[in-house]
Amino acid sequence: MVSLLKMPETLLQRTPRQSTNAAPEEANDTAMIEMRDVDFAYGDNQVLFEVDLTIPARAITAFIGPSGCGKTTLLRCINRMNDLIDGARITQGTILIDNIDINAPSVDVVDLRRRVGMVFQKSNPFPKSIYDNIAYGLRIAGVTKRSRIDEAVEKSLRASALWDEVKDRLETNAFGLSGGQQQRLCIARALAVEPEIVLMDEPCSALDPIATAKIEELIYQLRTQYTIVIVTHNMQQAGRVSDHTAFFYLGRLIEFGPTTKIFTNPSERRTEDYITGRFG
């Protein structure tokens, strides 16, 4: 548990919570996202069953599992992106972020999404300049001061390791960037609004190995400041970047624990089968 050693001091001041599902050595961790018995359905088609999971703060949690196991759906529940889909809803259970039920009527979904950033599977830069892409989130939040936006653009581009590559062409269209750069731009865009949680939905699935390595390195560096949840198909990726791993199969959470344990000594037979490549 390297991440625990590197945790900033502010975190220790938070109220420690006993998490029910986590491995014993992280008992003192602060729970950022808690899912309690979550059932989810698209219309009549139930895709998640009784998912009970506590995602620790300032660490990287990976969701793995075969296609169609519900990991992306669960990820999109955390910033309520599923609200956009007709008939999609949580049928049972609650999701809490910092002890607040995010589906409660009093919760403002716009506010939630500002706190919970997202990076999508297919990089989706806006057809604007690089600068305007990063500034977008700040501008819609009402920031108009040019100096503050300039500062945020540079800061988030540096944080996503893109600054040196694009600093001379901030005003050019973001579509001129390579696939890997576009995805890092999307990460920078998400970071610019200073979220607490960053959700990543297979961020490297469309990228070549070199671009993937860059993004993985970036994700690894970000975890000291953000709670990161990453969905991935790539087993090695989960092993390389994550602190915790959750394995899903057919809409159920099969196993959750420290990545080292899941990959070396899983307690469930199905986890072992999947990780060793016997199915999936």
Add this chain to the structure above:
Amino acid sequence: MNADAQNQKRVRAIERIVFWSFRLATYFILACATYVFLDIGIKGGRTVFMRTAPFINLKFLTTGPQTLYVFDYDGKKMELSDREFRAWKTTHNEDVDVTTISYSAGGIWPCIVGTALLVVGSMTLALFIGISSAIYLSEYSRNGPFIRLVRVAILNLAGVPSIVFGLFGFGLFVIFFGWNVSLLAGWFTLGLMVLPSIITASEESLRAVPQGLREGSLALGATKWQTIRKNVLPYALPGILTSSILGIARVAGETAPIMFTAAYAMRDEMPWHVSRWTDFFFQGVMALPYHIYVVSSKIPQNEYTERVQYGAAFVFLVVVLLIALTSIILRERTRSRLSW
């Protein structure tokens, strides 16, 4: 073997027949279009263009229609407009045997102005209502019985004949609202007429904007309206403009909806000759298609009326072409900044 070869032959023959019938059908369209444009271009060109400087018949383009006086005088054939004839009369006292032909002297300037006003007003109205409802349908509404009903209503509206729109506009705007024959009544009638096609096309262009742009924006904490305004609508506009080009051609060309609601057969004042600015909206105007209709069907036909008919038709085509060209340029400007 033999039967096989024969079959092959037959199949090839059918192929050739099918190919040629499709090809001829296509050529037939081309032939029709060429004939129409050449006919109007040549005959209308004689009215609009001149052999001597300034080569364009400015009088035809910049003055209003007048009655033509034709008579023989001093062994010469005189063709004078209303005003010219009265001026001529002051210096010549003898009686002449005059034939008068309505609308065949002067020009069509008030009609050009009237059509432009009708197009601009009704397209503004139709684009505003059309884009608003398209945004509602594609971005906000969830599929249900009510929305299905709305869609059926839009489809049916698209199938209503234009004369029915004309009568509807006459009943509602002219009589019930008491707007009389006016620009405003014409705008609303024409606007309603093109609304269905604008809604349908706008909705399609909105749906063509990748979902990723919406999600990316919403995930940054944008509200729905912020997302639409900054990240959906700008990219859908080129498509919406394309569809409005067709709407413009239709609005400019329809005669039936305006003949009861907005068009005068003859009016001497220009639309800006109003005493109060509010009167501007409540005045009838002359319009090109209605003028063509009047000179082609309401007065006896002869060589003089033909000049006006073809001249007006020619100018009308050019006006529609110019408006369409403007929106195409506008569209290309917006589009060149986008690509995905």
